[in-house]
Amino acid sequence: MESLRRGDELLTASMLMIIIIGFAFEVVDAAQPWATKSWGDAHATFYGGQDASGTMGGACGYGNLYSTGYGTSTAALSNGLFNNGFTCGACFTLVCKLESSRWCYSGGKSITITATNACPPGSEGGWCDPPRLHFDLSYPMFQTLAQPVGGVIPVNYKRVPCVRQGGVRFTLQGNPWFNYVLVYNVGGDGDVAAVSIKGSSTDWVTMNHNWGQYWSAGVQLTGQTLSFEVTLGSKISLVFWNLAPTNWQIGQTYEADNNQNFQ
Structure with missing residues (x-):
């Protein structure tokens, strides 16, 4: 019986080791083709x-x-x-x-x-x-x-890494009740994984990925200064405070001071 018990313990330990190794393999092998930094x-x-x-x-x-x-x-x-x-x-x-x-x-x-x-x-x-x-x-x-x-x-x-001239740019489209924003000229990773928008009188609102690098949110922000939070694919985030003034206009592009924390 003692030998059987020891055998069970060894089997359990072996299975646990396999699970750990398998989990480690999944983590190491997680890079997708669009994210790989090796050739x-x-x-x-x-x-x-x-x-x-x-x-x-x-x-x-x-x-x-x-x-x-x-x-x-x-x-x-x-x-x-x-x-x-x-x-x-x-x-x-x-x-x-x-x-x-x-x-x-x-x-x-x-x-x-x-x-x-x-x-x-x-x-x-x-x-x-x-x-x-x-x-x-x-x-x-x-x-x-x-x-x-x-x-x-x-x-x-x-x-x-992407090297860009100037700052991150936001082109505002849509209408007063539908914010439709193109985000571009992003340094560092270059890709955008998430965007949030905030009016001077509102909380942060998570924007939906619409298509390409267009992001949308149904919130009324007319007459408020606009701030944006941009998160890259690598999870690095940067907040651009009060980027668009209270008299912002549909069709206008607003540029941040720099890309320094992305590049």
Whole structure:
């Protein structure tokens, strides 16, 4: 009986160790493709024409990428990277895999791009279909890595911090009873995971993720100064107090002093 009891204790201890190891594995392996900061494998194509005019607008809601500061250093991401719009604004460094494609330029050239659009299933000859990880680059970015005649190239990619000029920007849309806000020019992680809004006479109100980087809340804030709290995908948060004055207007953009706590 004593030997059986000891056997049961050993079995219980072994099972507990397996559970602990399994739990540790889950924690370590939690990084998603859009969040990984180690090199991963993907492919890239290009869209939008040589002047990148066809890359304006898109599923992140940034509109004219020149006026919003993103320019042509951009890409549309496949579903496996786009993360339902929560990856909008994130930055990635890409390197063409010279050993895997004769179209790559030699010298280990790299580019850093911002996610500004989605590359939906059925696009680019199926390269954007799940579960593929794919970057549909602007023509100027693709041309930096490889000869455009190649069409599709293998790349290594990883998340990198975003460096922005100026502060975080908030464009106010909607109407007096429906706050509809585009958040962009975010440094550091670049992506936005949560937004809250506060009037000078109200408590904080959690905004809903509408699409891309548009956030909404049904609350009457007319005639009040507006403050915002922005939380990145890494859970870093920053409050921008009294950013919009009492006479704020629909269609106006209000810019914070800086990005210093994000970058």
